[in-house]
Amino acid sequence: MTGPVAPAGPPYARIASEIRRRIETGELRPGDRVPSTRAITQRWGVAMATASRVLAALRQEGLVRAVPGVGTVVCAVPSARRERNAAAAGAPPPATVPGQLVRAAVELADAEGAAALTMRRLGTELGVPTMSLYRHVAGKEQLVALMVDAVFGEEPLPEAHPPRGWRARLELSAALQWRLYGAHPWLAAAMNLHRPLLAPNGMRHIEWALAALEGTGLDAEARMHAAVSLFGYVRGHAVDLQPESAATRTSGVTAEQWMEAQQERMAATLADGSFPAFGAAAPAADLTPDSLFRFGLAAFLDGLAARMITMTP
Structure with missing residues (x-):
């Protein structure tokens, strides 16, 4: 008899896969803290740089986000992700409109910071061609102004x-x-x-x-x-x-x-x-x-x- 085969790939990918599974199964719910870099190094015996790559990979997937004073927590499923999941299940995606575009941009900036906010990345999140976004906004400067206005309206x-x-x-x-x-x-x-x-x-x-x-x-x-x-x-x-x-x-x-x-x-x-x-x-x-x-x-x-x-x- 042999034990279960460990997933292939570099150490950070294997650790990220385990945390991802805990999120997908509901063991870690939205708002729950995930292991910090220090906890990852202690539990899995890896270097700090490897632990940082684990959290970076999960953030890039939109599964976790950093909360000042709290740590890294599980995200609620962003609207753009829900729409992609619905499309994968056969449901037609909703039309991209300015309000939807601004909401997706705010979610992305909240989760990954302003540096992650690009028109190309936003198009990917929404599942639409980048150039189609320019039908609704002249560029990133106008988009940021709309984001600021939307946030102050909360x-x-x-x-x-x-x-x-x-x-x-x-x-x-x-x-x-x-x-x-x-x-x-x-x-x-x-x-x-x-x-x-x-x-x-x-x-x-x-x-x-x-x-x-x-x-x-x-x-x-x-x-x-x-x-x-x-x-x-x-x-x-x-x-x-x-x-x-x-x-x-x-x-x-x-x-x-x-x-x-x-x-x-x-x-x-x-x-x-x-x-x-x-x-x-x-x-x-x-x-x-x-x-x-x-x-x-x-x-x-x-x-x-x-x-x-x-x-x-």
Whole structure:
């Protein structure tokens, strides 16, 4: 008697095949964490580079995605994949329309980052010729603008029943933006306040802030500066989310794990007393992206409130 024959191929392919089987059988469900690069090296006895190739292969297939602060998790089946499966089963694929094109582009950028988003790759995901996409968008620049607009439309501001007071309204707008940037790490880098995209759903946050600041004592110029500065603050704070997402995706090491691995080096740097203020404050500070966002937002709004007092006749 002989045991089962191991699947042929390089080590990374065999490991990816095993994890793929667990996903396809439902043992690993959408949202479940898959083994990290470190766990793969320990379980299968392979090098870190091999473990990274395992996760890269699964990401390329659209089976997993990196979630900042969580790790690599199983994806929900993207709409484009569902359509390809339906076509393979004999069902006619739906016509490619702008809305479907934008949704597929957002899913691809969410799963693999902005660098993976090309018209050729998008055509492959949708199962249509690349050139057919240009019937709906002039090019990638217009597509990105539509993606940004669609994403900002996911969580509309409560126009009918807004919070009371200018500060509560600005806090709500900033919190919604921050949440969208976290859900779509590519979003912040896709925008440029010096050359703003025409995205009406994003512009509504500026309109919301301007309306909230009416009657506060700020003149029109100050209100516009405050509204755009708030939008820029949230976007600027979120710019690090994309490289962090990419680093987690390629290495399997989360930001928290990376920081833990640097503790000895940090302690050695502080040991000689060259940074006394830093050394005194660091142990008491629990810094996270969310805590830094909240602190900066409160400081911004406090400063705005002080300016209102000075400008009030």
